[in-house]
Amino acid sequence: MRRSTAPSSRAKWAFDMDLRFSQEEESFRQEVRAFLADRLRSEYAELVGRGGPGDEHELFEERVAWERMLGRDGWACIGWPKDYGGRGASLTEQVIFYEEYARARAPGRLGHIGEGLLGPTLIAFGTEAQKRRYLPPIVRCEELWCQGYSEPNAGSDLANVQTRADLVSGQWIITGQKIWTSLAARADWCFALCRTDPAAPKHKGLSYLLVPMRQKGIEVRPISQMNGGSEFSEVFFDGARTPAENVVGEVNGGWRVAMGTLAFERGASTLGQQFAFENEFDQIIAVAKANGAAQDPILRDRLARARIGLTVMRLNALRTLSLMQDGELRREAMIAKIYWATWHRDLGKLAMDVLGAASEIGESEPYGLTSLQRMFLFSRADTIYAGSNQIQRNIIAERALGLPPEPRSGKG
Amino acid sequence: MYFAFTEEQEELRRNARRLLETASTTRDVRAAMATVRGYDEKLWRRLGEELGLTSLAIPEAYGGAGLGFVELAAVMEEMGRALLCGPFFATVCLAASAVLTGGTEEQKRELLPGIAAGRTTATVAFAPPSGRWDAPGSGMTYAARDGGYELSGTSAFVIDGHSADLVLVAARPASSPSDGGPAIFVVPGATPGLERRARTTMDLTRKQAELTLRQVRLPASALLGAAESGERTLARALDLAKVALAAEQVGGAQRCLDMSLDYAKTRLQFGRPIGSFQAIKHKLADMFVELESARSASYYAAWVAAHSHEELPSAAALAKAYCSDAYFHLAAECIQIHGGVGFTWEHDAHLFFKRAKSSETLFGDAAFHRAVVARQMGL
Numbered sequence: 022m023r024r025s026t027a028p029s030s031r032a033k034w035a036f037d038m039d040l041r042f043s044q045e046e047e048s049f050r051q052e053v054r055a056f057l058a059d060r061l062r063s064e065y066a067e068l069v070g071r072g073g074p075g076d077e078h079e080l081f082e083e084r085v086a087w088e089r090m091l092g093r094d095g096w097a098c099i100g101w102p103k104d105y106g107g108r109g110a111s112l113t114e115q116v117i118f119y120e121e122y123a124r125a126r127a128p129g130r131l132g133h134i135g136e137g138l139l140g141p142t143l144i145a146f147g148t149e150a151q152k153r154r155y156l157p158p159i160v161r162c163e164e165l166w167c168q169g170y171s172e173p174n175a176g177s178d179l180a181n182v183q184t185r186a187d188l189v190s191g192q193w194i195i196t197g198q199k200i201w202t203s204l205a206a207r208a209d210w211c212f213a214l215c216r217t218d219p220a221a222p223k224h225k226g227l228s229y230l231l232v233p234m235r236q237k238g239i240e241v242r243p244i245s246q247m248n249g250g251s252e253f254s255e256v257f258f259d260g261a262r263t264p265a266e267n268v269v270g271e272v273n274g275g276w277r278v279a280m281g282t283l284a285f286e287r288g289a290s291t292l293g294q295q296f297a298f299e300n301e302f303d304q305i306i307a308v309a310k311a312n313g314a315a316q317d318p319i320l321r322d323r324l325a326r327a328r329i330g331l332t333v334m335r336l337n338a339l340r341t342l343s344l345m346q347d348g349e350l351r352r353e354a355m356i357a358k359i360y361w362a363t364w365h366r367d368l369g370k371l372a373m374d375v376l377g378a379a380s381e382i383g384e385s386e387p388y389g390l391t392s393l394q395r396m397f398l399f400s401r402a403d404t405i406y407a408g409s410n411q412i413q414r415n416i417i418a419e420r421a422l423g424l425p426p427e428p429r430s431g432k433g
Numbered sequence: 434m435y436f437a438f439t440e441e442q443e444e445l446r447r448n449a450r451r452l453l454e455t456a457s458t459t460r461d462v463r464a465a466m467a468t469v470r471g472y473d474e475k476l477w478r479r480l481g482e483e484l485g486l487t488s489l490a491i492p493e494a495y496g497g498a499g500l501g502f503v504e505l506a507a508v509m510e511e512m513g514r515a516l517l518c519g520p521f522f523a524t525v526c527l528a529a530s531a532v533l534t535g536g537t538e539e540q541k542r543e544l545l546p547g548i549a550a551g552r553t554t555a556t557v558a559f560a561p562p563s564g565r566w567d568a569p570g571s572g573m574t575y576a577a578r579d580g581g582y583e584l585s586g587t588s589a590f591v592i593d594g595h596s597a598d599l600v601l602v603a604a605r606p607a608s609s610p611s612d613g614g615p616a617i618f619v620v621p622g623a624t625p626g627l628e629r630r631a632r633t634t635m636d637l638t639r640k641q642a643e644l645t646l647r648q649v650r651l652p653a654s655a656l657l658g659a660a661e662s663g664e665r666t667l668a669r670a671l672d673l674a675k676v677a678l679a680a681e682q683v684g685g686a687q688r689c690l691d692m693s694l695d696y697a698k699t700r701l702q703f704g705r706p707i708g709s710f711q712a713i714k715h716k717l718a719d720m721f722v723e724l725e726s727a728r729s730a731s732y733y734a735a736w737v738a739a740h741s742h743e744e745l746p747s748a749a750a751l752a753k754a755y756c757s758d759a760y761f762h763l764a765a766e767c768i769q770i771h772g773g774v775g776f777t778w779e780h781d782a783h784l785f786f787k788r789a790k791s792s793e794t795l796f797g798d799a800a801f802h803r804a805v806v807a808r809q810m811g812l
Binding site: 037038039040041042043046113306309310315321322324325326328329332333336337339340342343344353356359360411413414415417418419421422423424425426427428 | 434435436438439442503694697698705708709711714718719722725726728729730733736737751755800803804806807810811812
């Protein structure tokens with residue numbers, strides 16, 4: 022009886038739990054690592070560790086050149102189908118790529134909004150003509166994208182967007198305001214959630230439009246942020262235009278498309294990002310060893326807690342990846358955003374506490390801060406953008422745990 | 434890379450769950466915890482004889498099923514979920530690990546088949562009465578005597594120490610009790626001079642005893658392996674036990690979330706289920722994040738226990754630290770979400786809360802293990 026329920030031979034188990042990567046995956050990793058090391062050693066050496074959150078304006082033209090090189094050499098948008106310029110990489114390969122990218126301290130991406138958000142959305146919801154028109158220039162870094170979602174009165178309550186789009190003789194005429202738009206000043210295109218039927222319930226009158234940024238009728242005003250930078254902008258639409266066919270999905274069916282994009286925001290690239298955090302963490306450990314903070318029992322405890330938290334973040338990602346192999350993101354994946362955002366925000370505070378008195382001293386006039394100071398300040402945004410921690414908790418509670426929704430006022 | 438259970442492992446888990454759901458209900462748990470022995474012997478036999486759970490991680494050469502720690506962890510998770518009362522943890526996860534790690538070939542052949550078959554219960558006694566988890570064997574000494582050994586001293590916080598058939602006792606050399614490493618001795622429960630005092634435990638579902646040995650004479654064959662390897666054996670056995678305990682903590686935490694969710698969906702106040710209020714749903718969301726993360730830590734540690742000797746100390750410390758905090762947090766929130774009824778003896782919340790606290794403390798709490806991690810980081 023006992024043998025029937027507890028099989029006695031290991032060999033008959035086909036897919037045993039195995040946290041090691043396969044030989045093919047390891048050789049893929051070596052290929053990525055060698056490629057990045059080669060390019061970052063010479064031609065693009067000045068880009069190592071530059072760009073990214075809190076550092077978005079640095080060496081812009083050089084980073085465009087870097088991304089064009091990535092596209093030429095087949096290392097951009099690797100998860101996309103080959104037909105549209107990708108390499109059809111598996112989810113695991115994508116994670117390996119992003120891990121190696123971070124490990125090599127390759128420059129922060131500019132094309133990530135097109136690659137990570139719009140591209141997957143078009144692949145899922147776009148027409149064949151839209152895919153052929155818009156995907157290849159993203160791979161080649163010829164067109165940069167920005168995301169027009171949030172508005173002054175539509176933050177967490179995204180479905181409350183008021184920006185109007187009206188179809189007038191074959192053109193959408195757009196009027197309204199978007200805010201918190203990353204890279205708006207540099208972007209060639211914007212995917213914007215606009216109200217196209219003001220009479221419909223609020224989730225049902227929205228459309229997902231592709232709008233050229235370089236036109237009369239669009240004005241971009243950078244927002245001065247608490248970290249001294251201005252990654253985010255306000256975008257004012259005053260009679261801006263885009264052709265009628267530039268709608269993704271159904272007219273008035275934009276909510277479903279927009280939610281799809283948000284799901285991609287939690288995709289493979291965030292699974293690979295712990296390695297960027299590893300670099301920051303290593304820097305903090307080095308400070309702690311050098312200035313004696315490592316001897317402080319409370320800081321030791323917090324450093325160990327951060328170490329454990331980061332390892333668990335990676336384990337969560339690997340487990341999500343394994344559960345995802347059959348396609349669907351499972352409910353376990355919903356914890357990723359709140360987990361990394363909270364961990365990273367805590368790391369920012371820990372970095373300052375480890376630095377102690379030195380945490381107050383910047384690098385240069387007028388407000389030139391160190392990378393750890395910039396990380397500390399920018400990390401306050403982590404738990405707000407892309408769905409605040411409070412919204413993440415609502416999503417987890419209602420979609421993963423099946424709790425009843427908060428009664429909401431307003432139509433729809 | 435595949436970080437999930439196989440269908441066969443899930444089948445094993447389902448079988449364990451099916452039995453435990455009917456045979457270890459909280460009514461059964463309450464009956465068992467009220468007894469001196471602390472568990473239902475009939476259920477204990479079924480776990481061994483019917484499901485073969487006691488044999489899982491023991492090699493076939495010693496009467497086991499020859500599976501591994503991943504399977505053991507899956508079963509421990511179910512036992513935690515069912516709040517099983519019984520000598521499974523002390524016998525299978527702790528004592529068998531010590532014998533497998535440090536025993537001679539002859540000792541393995543002698544001791545392991547009984548454990549695998551569910552006939553023998555066992556435990557390890559290593560903690561001094563001071564409760565210091567990092568001074569194993571202090572408080573107990575051994576000396577060579579008449580071709581054998583003589584043991585004297587007190588060992589406390591011994592899981593199931595009052596009932597175990599075999600006790601593996603860690604002791605320091607009487608000649609140098611402060612700097613000599615511990616050796617481990619196999620002491621039958623009925624040995625003359627061994628006094629076993631069952632202690633009143635706050636967590637009634639896991640019994641502890643204090644063991645006093647007064648000039649207990651043992652044959653030379655009672656020494657587990659070699660005296661020099663005792664420290665390594667004990668460290669590895671404890672690491673393996675911590676990995677198993679982390680899995681049990683995940684199972685208990687899962688049950689706390691399940692109970693809290695059920696209640697939040699059905700309990701009405703202000704004309705709404707309390708789970709529709711963000712004050713409650715955000716608690717539950719945080720509990721889910723903690724639980725799933727603890728699960729990742731626990732599964733990782735189980736995989737390491739099965740595959741990597743070098744990585745085990747860090748994986749065990751990580752899992753024990755993370756899962757201890759997570760289980761306590763979920764058990765505490767479970768009481769809070771239930772409100773007044775959660776504070777009653779009749780409600781089950783306190784059973785899990787107390788198990789969460791005792792598991793957190795056992796073998797070192799989260800802060801203890803974060804200090805271990807800090808040392809491993811070179812801080």
